[in-house]
Amino acid sequence: MSLSEWQRKASALKFEGRAFVNGEYRDAEGGQQFACHSPIDGRLLTQVASCDQADVELAVASARRAFDSGEWSQLAPAERKKTLQRFARLIEAHAEELALLETLDMGKPISDSLALDIPGSWECIDWTAEAIDKVYGEIAPIPANQLGLITREAAGVVAAIVPWNFPLQMACWKIAPALAMGNSVILKPSEKSPLTAIRIAALAKQAGIPDGVFNVLPGFGHSVGKALSLHPDIDVLAFTGSTGVAKVLLEASGQSNMKRVWLEAGGKSPHIVFADADLDRAAESVAAGIAFNQGEVCTAGSRLLVDASVKDQLLAKVRQALEAWQPGHPLDPQTRVGAIVDHQQMEKILEYVQIGKNEGAQLSYGGVQTLAETGGTYVMPTIFDGVSSAMRISREEIFGPVLSVLTFADEREAIAMANDSEYGLAAGLWTTHLGRAHRVAKALRAGSVWVNQYDVGDMTAPFGGFKQSGNGRDKSLHAFDKYSELKATWINLE
Incomplete structure (x- = not known):
C-alpha cells in the first residue's frame, strides 16, 4: 500500500x-x-x-x-x-x-x-x-x-x-x-x-x-x-x-x-570491527545496528570499536550507509527510520548529544531534530568520533540513534574495551580470521554475540543478558x- x-x-x-x-x-x-x-x-x-x-x-x-x-x-x-x-x-x-x-x-x-x-x-x-x-x-x-x-x-x-x-x-x-x-x-x-x-x-x-x-x-x-x-x-x-x-x-x-x-x-552493546573485516559489509551493518527502529533497541550497536588503522576508512563508509537511514513519514512504505516514541524520549536523546559535545567528543554526523514542521518527533542518526570509554555517551544507554566511535590497537584491547561496561546484553564482531572470531566471541561477556552480522535471531535461540542487562x-x-x-x-x- x-x-x-x-x-x-x-x-x-x-x-x-x-x-x-x-x-x-x-x-x-x-x-x-x-x-x-x-x-x-x-x-x-x-x-x-x-x-x-x-x-x-x-x-x-x-x-x-x-x-x-x-x-x-x-x-x-x-x-x-x-x-x-x-x-x-x-x-x-x-x-x-x-x-x-x-x-x-x-x-x-x-x-x-x-x-x-x-x-x-x-x-x-x-x-x-x-x-x-x-x-x-x-x-x-x-x-x-x-x-x-x-x-x-x-x-x-x-x-x-x-x-x-x-x-x-x-x-x-x-x-x-x-x-x-x-x-x-x-x-x-x-x-x-x-x-x-x-x-x-x-x-x-x-x-x-x-x-x-x-x-x-x-x-x-x-x-x-x-x-x-x-x-x-x-x-x-x-x-x-x-x-x-x-x-x-x-x-x-x-x-x-x-x-x-x-x-x-539495558544494553550498551559493542560492535567491533577488526582491520581484516569486509569493511563494506561491516559499514552497512553498523549503520543498521544504530539506526534500525530509530535506535530504540536494547541491543543497538551503540559502541563502535574499530581498529585504529581502518577507522577513517570505515567511518566514511558508515556515513555513506546512513544516507539510506534518514527519518521519514512512518506510514510511507519506503521509510526506514520513523519517529522517536515521544517528546520526552526525543529530548533525552538530544540532551545526550549535547553531553557528548560538552565531553569533548566530535560530532561528525547528524545529532539534530528534523521534520519538526510535522509536529512529530524525529532525530537524525548521529555519530560521535573521538570518544573515550570514560565518557557518558560511551557508558550510558541513550536508547536513540547515537553511535559512539572508539578505537583499539589490538585484539586484547578490543575485548577489554567491549567488556568495560555494566551491561552485557549483546555484542557483534567483524573479522575474516576464523580463530579470532572464536576467541573474541568466547571472551565477550554478553548474552548474544553475532559474528560478521548483527542483531539476528529467531525463536530457536534464547535471548537475554549478562551482568546488569x-x-x-x-x-x-x-x-x-x-x-x-x-x-x-x-x-x-x-
Whole structure:
C-alpha cells in the first residue's frame, strides 16, 4: 500500500483504550485516563484507561480464580496448544490493523511493523504453542525401591511488564510461554504504546482463552506497575525495560512475597570491527545496528570499536550507509527510520548529544531534530568520533540513534574495551580470521554475540543478558523455565 492508502486506513481506525479484566473491556476503577498521542504528528489517538491499585486487585483476583479453577492450568498441554495456535492465527489475520496501531502509537515505520513486529508476534505464539506438548519431565536415577519423578508445573499468576519499543513482540515473548505453561497472565504495556496489547485481549478471548486467564492493565509504572510488583499473590514478574527499573522490581520482590523476578534490562552493546573485516559489509551493518527502529533497541550497536588503522576508512563508509537511514513519514512504505516514541524520549536523546559535545567528543554526523514542521518527533542518526570509554555517551544507554566511535590497537584491547561496561546484553564482531572470531566471541561477556552480522535471531535461540542487562531468557525452550516450578516427587515402591 502507498502512504495515502495507509493514511486512509488510519483515519478509519477505531481505537480501544480500556483495560481488559476477567474477559471484558472495562474502564479503570477510578475512572482515570491518559491521552495517547501519535509521535508521527502529535495528534491525539485516543484516551486510555489509567489503572492503579484497585484495578490490580481485581485483575489478580480474577487471574487467581481462573488458575485455581484448573480450566486452563490443568488443561492438557495439547489442548492449550490448539487454543494458542488459534490466537496466533487471529493475530496473523489482523496483521494490517495491528501493524497500523503499532506505527501510529510508537512511530516505527509501517514496513517494519508489517514485515517484522506483527509476524514476529504471531510466530512467537505459534512456535511456543507447538513446543509445549513436547516438554517432558524426568525420572531420577535412584535405587530400584524408589521412583523419583521430576515434573514441571505452572507457577501461578504471572505479571508481565513490557516496553514501548517493540510493544506487541516483546509482550508475546512473555505471554506465550507463560500461557502455554498454564499460568494466568496480567500484561502491563508501556503507557507510551499500549494499543496493540489492549487490542489482542479480544483476540485471545475469541481464540478460546478462558476469562481471567489473560488480562491487560494499561497505566503508569508508578501506579499499576508498582502495585503489580508488590502484590503478594503474584508468583512471577517478567520485565523488559531499563536497568534502573529492573533494580526497583528486585527490591519489590524482597519487600513482598519473594516472587520470581525475570529481567531483560539495558544494553550498551559493542560492535567491533577488526582491520581484516569486509569493511563494506561491516559499514552497512553498523549503520543498521544504530539506526534500525530509530535506535530504540536494547541491543543497538551503540559502541563502535574499530581498529585504529581502518577507522577513517570505515567511518566514511558508515556515513555513506546512513544516507539510506534518514527519518521519514512512518506510514510511507519506503521509510526506514520513523519517529522517536515521544517528546520526552526525543529530548533525552538530544540532551545526550549535547553531553557528548560538552565531553569533548566530535560530532561528525547528524545529532539534530528534523521534520519538526510535522509536529512529530524525529532525530537524525548521529555519530560521535573521538570518544573515550570514560565518557557518558560511551557508558550510558541513550536508547536513540547515537553511535559512539572508539578505537583499539589490538585484539586484547578490543575485548577489554567491549567488556568495560555494566551491561552485557549483546555484542557483534567483524573479522575474516576464523580463530579470532572464536576467541573474541568466547571472551565477550554478553548474552548474544553475532559474528560478521548483527542483531539476528529467531525463536530457536534464547535471548537475554549478562551482568546488569538482566537474568533469565526469552525465546526458545529455555523461556519455559521462567514460568514454571520444578517438583521432585519420591515414591516408595516397597
